[in-house]
Amino acid sequence: MALLSKKDANLILDPLADNNPITIQVLGICSALAITAELQASVVMAISVVFVLGIGNVVISLMRNIIPSKVRIIVQLIVVATLVIIVDQVLKAFAYELSKTLGAFVGLIITNCIIMGRFEAFALGNGPWKSFLDGIGNALGYGVILIIVGFFRELLGSGTLFGIPVLGDPIAKTGLYSIGYENNGFMIIPPAALIVVGIIIWIQRSRNKALIEEA
Amino acid sequence: MGMKEKLHQLKLKYQGKKMAPAFNAIHTFLYAPNETTHSGSHVRAVDDLKRTMNTVIMALVPCLLFGIFNAGYQHYSAVNGFPADFSIMEHFITWDNFWLGAITVLPLVVVSYGVGLLIEFIFAVIKGHEVEEGYLVTGMLVPLIVPVDTPLWMLAVAVAFGVVIGKEVFGGTGMNILNPALTIRAFLFFAYPTWMSGDKVWVHEGVQRAGTADAISGETILGYLAQGNSEAMYAKYDLSEMFFGFIPGSVGETSTFLILLGGLFLVFTKIASWRIMVSAVAGSLVMGLIFNGIVDAGWIPEYSKFYGLMQFDFWKHLIVGGLAFGIVYMATDPVTGSQTNKGKWIYGFLIGFISVMIRVFNPGYPEGVFLAILLMNVFAPTIDHYVVQGNVRRRMKRLKNATILPKPSDGKTAELKAETV
Numbered sequence: 001m002a003l004l005s006k007k008d009a010n011l012i013l014d015p016l017a018d019n020n021p022i023t024i025q026v027l028g029i030c031s032a033l034a035i036t037a038e039l040q041a042s043v044v045m046a047i048s049v050v051f052v053l054g055i056g057n058v059v060i061s062l063m064r065n066i067i068p069s070k071v072r073i074i075v076q077l078i079v080v081a082t083l084v085i086i087v088d089q090v091l092k093a094f095a096y097e098l099s100k101t102l103g104a105f106v107g108l109i110i111t112n113c114i115i116m117g118r119f120e121a122f123a124l125g126n127g128p129w130k131s132f133l134d135g136i137g138n139a140l141g142y143g144v145i146l147i148i149v150g151f152f153r154e155l156l157g158s159g160t161l162f163g164i165p166v167l168g169d170p171i172a173k174t175g176l177y178s179i180g181y182e183n184n185g186f187m188i189i190p191p192a193a194l195i196v197v198g199i200i201i202w203i204q205r206s207r208n209k210a211l212i213e214e215a
Numbered sequence: 216m217g218m219k220e221k222l223h224q225l226k227l228k229y230q231g232k233k234m235a236p237a238f239n240a241i242h243t244f245l246y247a248p249n250e251t252t253h254s255g256s257h258v259r260a261v262d263d264l265k266r267t268m269n270t271v272i273m274a275l276v277p278c279l280l281f282g283i284f285n286a287g288y289q290h291y292s293a294v295n296g297f298p299a300d301f302s303i304m305e306h307f308i309t310w311d312n313f314w315l316g317a318i319t320v321l322p323l324v325v326v327s328y329g330v331g332l333l334i335e336f337i338f339a340v341i342k343g344h345e346v347e348e349g350y351l352v353t354g355m356l357v358p359l360i361v362p363v364d365t366p367l368w369m370l371a372v373a374v375a376f377g378v379v380i381g382k383e384v385f386g387g388t389g390m391n392i393l394n395p396a397l398t399i400r401a402f403l404f405f406a407y408p409t410w411m412s413g414d415k416v417w418v419h420e421g422v423q424r425a426g427t428a429d430a431i432s433g434e435t436i437l438g439y440l441a442q443g444n445s446e447a448m449y450a451k452y453d454l455s456e457m458f459f460g461f462i463p464g465s466v467g468e469t470s471t472f473l474i475l476l477g478g479l480f481l482v483f484t485k486i487a488s489w490r491i492m493v494s495a496v497a498g499s500l501v502m503g504l505i506f507n508g509i510v511d512a513g514w515i516p517e518y519s520k521f522y523g524l525m526q527f528d529f530w531k532h533l534i535v536g537g538l539a540f541g542i543v544y545m546a547t548d549p550v551t552g553s554q555t556n557k558g559k560w561i562y563g564f565l566i567g568f569i570s571v572m573i574r575v576f577n578p579g580y581p582e583g584v585f586l587a588i589l590l591m592n593v594f595a596p597t598i599d600h601y602v603v604q605g606n607v608r609r610r611m612k613r614l615k616n617a618t619i620l621p622k623p624s625d626g627k628t629a630e631l632k633a634e635t636v
Binding site (some may be wrong): 181186195202 | 366372
């Protein structure tokens with residue numbers, strides 16, 4: 001027996017690939033550009049968004065019949081803000097250095113278009129279980145791209161992964177650096193993330209021609 | 216059966232196959248194909264893309280040769296001291312200079328062409344179109360606008376990036392928004408700034424010798440000015456050296472004299488736009504004059520970090536750094552520049568204007584030509600749009616005010632209409 005019905009499974013699997021929030025819907029770009037210079041920050045950001053969007057979608061879905069539609073944006077904002085503050089406090093308590101790296105971007109999860117977008121487009125019209133799956137799926141789709149971008153940017157830009165040197169020591173000239181390799185400073189700056197995301201979009205669309213919009 | 220026949224038979228064999236574009240590119244490089252167009256009427260002209268590209272390359276060859284000799288001259292002068300009574304034949308055009316220049320500059324050319332053309336071939340085979348000649352000029356420009364000691368693998372990475380992201384993603388030759396050669400340079404600059412700026416990279420072996428007893432310095436003129444060392448700069452270089460190009464800098468951009476000749480050649484052959492060149496020169500002069508005016512008016516104190524570059528005589532900006540090279544060979548790129556005549560004036564003027572502005576206000580990197588041209592590349596379509604719209608509006612106005620006389624064939628209604636216009 002499958003754990004999830006095919007329809008439910010698609011709620012999670014679709015946003016991972018063919019309906020990815022970043023590469024297809026082009027939402028949540030700002031944080032994808034800003035915090036992906038290090039893989040660790042990308043992973044933490046991905047987990048935070050999974051938490052906020054998964055629970056937020058359930059809460060909004062449970063309240064969907066009692067929220068007056070005129071004030072629904074305010075209600076959604078309060079729900080996101082509450083969850084984001086929880087994330088922020090947890091990070092400050094248990095990973096202070098990391099929360100300093102992420103800085104304002106944890107707080108800015110509130111303005112992440114993916115979250116409000118899923119509340120509006122899905123949670124307001126579907127039950128809590130489906131909304132939970134949809135939230136997890138979209139957040140994972142966002143997280144996967146973040147982690148891919150973070151992986152390449154940290155590897156090429158700093159020669160490390162999760163802060164651990166993998167290509168050798170650039171100062172002592174060991175490993176790859178002994179044959180003249182140098183870190184790519186371009187990868188550290190945010191425009192590089194835009195180009196990496198662009199390349200992912202390019203690869204995805206050339207593999208699946210159905211995703212290409214008509215000109 | 217001659218060689219030519221054999222090639223034509225091979226061509227038939229490859230027709231429709233994946234490798235056809237790769238074969239055709241090499242084939243038409245040396246031989247004219249044996250087919251003629253049959254349908255419709257065509258413009259018969261000799262200046263096709265290959266001819267245009269070759270003309271620009273011809274205009275670049277003097278810069279390349281000069282760059283080769285200059286690479287050797289700068290190195291030996293930095294090591295052994297500058298000759299007291301400089302004579303071109305004795306100190307510049309020598310076998311030593313040529314040999315050192317050749318082994319440092321030619322690998323740059325080979326890597327630039329090798330990597331760039333390889334990518335062009337791969338994309339042509341994947342997409343199934345003919346290999347376009349667009350890379351021929353880019354491949355020659357790239358070695359001329361990088362420092363002489365740029366590591367070859369960095370150049371290869373940058374060329375791959377520039378050709379794929381700067382050109383192929385937009386659809387290949389003729390579709391790119393940004394000048395590919397400048398995209399390559401911009402990538403190098405932001406990715407490996409230690410190899411692209413400072414006072415060590417412009418002379419061969421400058422980086423290796425840094426920090427040792429044999430350290431040599433090859434500060435560029437703009438570098439001296441950015442640090443406020445005007446006297447030291449004038450003591451080392453005089454105006455004719457700046458103009459003829461016996462100064463440190465990127466490989467092929469130092470000789471304003473040869474660039475001027477190349478520019479005249481391109482204007483004479485109608486390959487490059489004289490409007491862009493003239494307006495870019497005017498733009499840089501205007502910006503230089505404004506800065507000179509600020510200094511003359513005493514609005515800026517001598518200890519300001521902008522003072523050194525601001526007090527530099529406005530016309531001298533044209534003979535140092537890459538400004539002249541950028542204006543003649545890069546700003547005039549027909550693909551990325553403005554297409555309308557009025558647009559070319561605006562586009563060129565702003566390139567010169569912004570180049571000098573970036574030079575002065577960014578002392579950490581006193582060379583803004585490539586940034587200015589890339590910026591204006593982005594704005595060129597907007598400029599063209601407003602020029603075309605302005606023209607449409609003007610003609611609409613003229614149409615509105617015009618009295619349209621009825622033709623004899625029109626009836627009474629047309630006559631009445633004419634009166635009311």
